[in-house]
Structures are given as C-alpha cells and as structure tokens.
Amino acid sequence: MPSDTAGSWTPVALSADLPLATVMPAWTPAGSIALWRSQSGRVSASSDRCPHRGMRLSHGFVRGEALSCIYHGWSYSPAGGCIRIPAHPDLVPPETIRVGVHKVEESDGVIWVATGEPAEQPPRFTDLVPLRSMTADADISAIESAAGSKAGADGLIHIAHSPWIRLLPTEQTDRTLIHVLIEQGRSPADRVTASRVAEAVRRQAESRQKEVA
Ligand code: FES
Structure with a gap:
C-alpha cells in the first residue's frame, strides 16, 4: 500500500x-x-462523529451535496463545515462547527481514503475490474498463506492457482476487509468462479488463523 512516514492510503470500499x-x-x-x-457523484470521507451530540454520521443521510445527521439534522459540506441547523433555519452556522475530513481518491472502481498526507497517489489497477468485497477473521499474513503468494507493493495478492484473481486486503481492528478483483474481459461464469475461489481462500485463511491463535 503506498505509504510514507507522513501518511498512507486505505482501500475502504468499492x-x-x-x-x-x-x-x-x-x-x-x-x-x-x-x-x-x-x-x-462526489465521494467524501468525514469523521464518523457529529460535533453536536456525537451521533454517528454514517447513520445519517445525504441530500444533494451535503451529509446530514440523523439526530437533529445538522448538515455538513464535503469540506466538513456545518452548513445548516434545522432548529435555527436563519442562522449561518459558525465556521468553528465542522467535522474532520480525509482526502479521497476514486479510481478503477476502488475508493481510497488517506490517513495523513501520503506523498504518492494510490495505485492504479487499469487491467482489473472489481468483483466484490468480503471480510475475513484472519490477518493479511494468513490470507497470503492461503492464497499462496505475498502482497505486492500495490497491496494486491495473486491467488497462486488462479492468478487472474487478485485480493486487495486491508486490516481493520479485528478482521480484514478484502476486495476481490479480476482481470478484465472475463466471462460471467468466471465471475462466479472467482467469487467461489475467493471464498475458499477466506475459509482457508480463517482456519490458518485459528491454528496460530
Ligand atoms: S447529534 Fe448530530 S445533529 Fe444533533
């Protein structure tokens, strides 16, 4: 995953x-x-805590170009500033009311969010298409072991016996989110096969994780 001492990119979703x-x-x-x-169509990444009373903004809703909190409806722009407080419709919210935001890049069907200030852009996967995401109760080394290869500098793991299928893992607190990508031009039947192969790798990784636990 492209990173340096100042920051890194996380592939958060397809x-x-x-x-x-x-x-x-x-x-x-x-x-x-x-x-x-x-x-x-603009993608934004906001802190998941409303500055009003702490409700999770991921429980909120999007109207137009703003994200609104589900609790009292305060609305935030992609830049993080509060732009509307429904209980005080004539008030221009002070600039001090804002949520933290992260830099976002969307390319080749993957959404990347920056932590800090990465020196490079996220990797491009121009010869691949995203298939699906899944989670595994296993760390990246267990997934590498199950897939039979190590992650490259771009974060992709090739499945050794099916190298046209790639896994893009990112570790979370207690599990790993895996995006599955396949080579372009594959048939619908191949897509089904790739999904089953990826699930088999996940099961194997989870078994290996249990063995070392
Ligand atoms: S907690 Fe978000 S608007 Fe009140």
Whole structure:
C-alpha cells in the first residue's frame, strides 16, 4: 500500500458499493469514517462523529451535496463545515462547527481514503475490474498463506492457482476487509468462479488463523 512516514492510503470500499446520495460506515487506521457520495457523484470521507451530540454520521443521510445527521439534522459540506441547523433555519452556522475530513481518491472502481498526507497517489489497477468485497477473521499474513503468494507493493495478492484473481486486503481492528478483483474481459461464469475461489481462500485463511491463535 503506498505509504510514507507522513501518511498512507486505505482501500475502504468499492465504488459500486456506494451509490449516489448514500452514506456508509468505513474504517481507516485513523478510525471509523462516514463515507458518502453526493447526488452529483462526489465521494467524501468525514469523521464518523457529529460535533453536536456525537451521533454517528454514517447513520445519517445525504441530500444533494451535503451529509446530514440523523439526530437533529445538522448538515455538513464535503469540506466538513456545518452548513445548516434545522432548529435555527436563519442562522449561518459558525465556521468553528465542522467535522474532520480525509482526502479521497476514486479510481478503477476502488475508493481510497488517506490517513495523513501520503506523498504518492494510490495505485492504479487499469487491467482489473472489481468483483466484490468480503471480510475475513484472519490477518493479511494468513490470507497470503492461503492464497499462496505475498502482497505486492500495490497491496494486491495473486491467488497462486488462479492468478487472474487478485485480493486487495486491508486490516481493520479485528478482521480484514478484502476486495476481490479480476482481470478484465472475463466471462460471467468466471465471475462466479472467482467469487467461489475467493471464498475458499477466506475459509482457508480463517482456519490458518485459528491454528496460530
Ligand atoms: S447529534 Fe448530530 S445533529 Fe444533533
């Protein structure tokens, strides 16, 4: 995963899992975030805590180009500033009311969120298409062992017996989120096969994790 002492990128979700005007919870090494896509398609990553009374913003809703808290409806722009307080419709919220935001990059069907200030852009996967995401109760080394290869500098693990399938893992607090990608041009039947192969690798990784626990 591209990183340096100042920051790194986390592949938090696949683009297909974040439709227009929706919000979802996601995780980075800096903590949980509210990942949301505006009506126009812009993706933003906000801190998952409303500055009003602490409600999780990932439980909120998206209207137009703003993320709103489910509790009292305070709304936040992609830049993090509070832009509306429904109980005081004539008030211009002070600039001090804001949520933290992270830099976001979306490329090749993957959404990346920065922790800190990475010196490089996230890797590109122009010859691959995302298939699905899954979670595993296993760490990355157990997944590498089950797949039969080590993650490359771009974070991808090739499944040794099916190298047209790649796994893009990211460790979370107690599990690993795995995005499954396959080579472009594969058939619908191959997509089904890839999903089953990835699930088999996950099961094997979880077994190996239990053995070393
Ligand atoms: S807790 Fe978010 S608006 Fe009140």
